[in-house]
Amino acid sequence: MPAKIKNNVLMYEGCNYLRYRLLLSTLSCKPVRITDIRAGDDDPGLREYEISFIRLLDKVTNGTRIELNETGTSLYYNPGLLVGGDLEHDCSLQRGIGYYLEGIMALAPFCKIPMNIKLRGITNNALDPSVDRIKASAIPLVKRFLAGDNSIELIISKRGVAPMGGGEVKFLCPINKNLKTIQFQNSGMVKRIRGIACSVRVSPAIANRMVESAKGVLLNFLPDIYIHTDQSRGASSGKSPGFGISLTAETTTEVFLSGEAFSPLMTTGSLPCVPEDLGKEAALKLLDEIHRNGCVDSPFQSMAALFMALGKKDVSKITVGPLTQTMIQFLRDLRDFFGTVFKIEHVKEEEDDTLTTQEQILLTCVGIGYTNISRRVL
Structure with a gap:
């Protein structure tokens, strides 16, 4: 079901997928209101790690307006311009650094100043993608989409685990005017x-x-x-x-x-x-x-879909494995914020293929031609 729109503000209910909706709001410059956040729980409202993520978005942008009611069950988010630059952030110890780093990686190419951010907290836990997994799988994926300078770096200075943390990573990403369209259909051997x-x-x-x-x-x-x-x-x-x-x-x-x-x-x-x-x-x-049997690591399917939608006005194709629940909802939210619709079709296996892998899914979309409006022209 698509989001309701009231006074040019997208309306959502519940705490699920809050991080992705705030990221899409920031990139599309469309305000969003999220209500009934854990309204029926004994401990209602936003959690500490979600508030920490909102503070991180506030640091990365300039002019963002955030309104939260007394119980924390209703959030209004009106995004500002992406600035980037040299930043530091202490992540909540309820979640890993990977939870925050995924969001930063989606925003960093569209900032005004190249991103150089230091994140402190938990580098490895059983809940979120570790910084090692992001370094090995997510960064090569982002590099495929960046045009020109794609020298992304993730430096693990200190390791920290729950419950006390103490880890530290440094993420550096150049700015890009726009993204490339890619054809990425063969997962290889x-x-x-x-x-x-x-x-x-x-x-x-x-x-x-x-x-x-x-x-x-x-x-x-x-x-x-x-x-x-x-x-x-x-x-x-x-x-x-x-x-x-x-x-x-x-x-x-x-x-x-x-x-x-x-x-x-x-x-x-x-x-x-x-x-x-x-x-x-x-x-x-x-x-x-x-x-x-996909071309994208499962936790980063939504990141690939986002960069496909924001690419030039040309056709992008990526083959993935079975869609995760997060990816399915993310495609719906992409339609709400950017009006982008994906064509989803099953890849037919060759008759002589003896490998017993799961059925592949081909995602096809036309990019919206998103341009970095924050970037300096001169």
């Missing part, structure tokens, strides 16, 4: 697997145990596997103990697919987390992602 096993304030042997476990699964399919161990010590190790592993498969057509696992938050009643189980879990998640 996996040629190598790389990864990183990180351990923070725990025994260095734990990282090696995760590596051996992951290799035990993956070496049945491919010999070219190298997993680096990152044992953070001292000032670069954050404030809490934890460990995890992130694996990335690269195909012959430069598609990057990832799978990862991280130790859950240790509480008094929680079951012990075994490093070997985490290594195996990450390897199986990577194999599942490869089985989905």
Whole structure:
């Protein structure tokens, strides 16, 4: 069901997909009002991590107007111009840095000044894409769309895990006048697997145990596997103990697919987390992602759809695996804010294809010719 429009303001209800709607509002310069945010909960209104994200949007833009009622159940957001520049932000410890970084990556190419932002908080957790996954899978995807200078960098200065955080990353992105249209339909064959096993304030042997476990699964399919161990010590190790592993498969057509696992938050009643189980879990998640057979890593489907819609007035095509629930709703919201409609069709498999992969979906759309209006002309 499309959004209601009242006095040129898009009206939504509920807390779901709040982050994506604020991003689309910022890019389209259309105000949005979101009501009934957890109105029926014992603890109604916006959560701390959502307020932190709104503050981050306020830092990145100039002239943004935000109105919040006393209970936090109603939000009015009227976006300003994207500025960017040198920024710092302390992310909420309820979510990972990846939650905030995904939003920044969508806005950074359209800022007035090249983005140079330092984010502090939790670099790895079990809920959000880790900074390692974003560095390995999302950044190569964004580079495909950027015209001219596409020297995006993500520097992991410190690692931090829940509950105390202490991690720090630096993200640098140049500005672009507009985006390219791309034809990205062949996912190719996996040629190598790389990864990183990180351990923070725990025994260095734990990282090696995760590596051996992951290799035990993956070496049945491919010999070219190298997993680096990152044992953070001292000032670069954050404030809490934890460990995890992130694996990335690269195909012959430069598609990057990832799978990862991280130790859950240790509480008094929680079951012990075994490093070997985490290594195996990450390897199986990577194999599942490869089985989905898309050209885009699943968590970043919506980012690909956004850049396709904002591209030049030409046809873009991308093949993805089964659409995630987030992606389905994001396509509806794209139609509300930009009027862009995607053609979705199933890719027919060749008769001689013996691979048993999931059915691919071809997304086709014509870009709106979005131009960076904040960029200096001279």
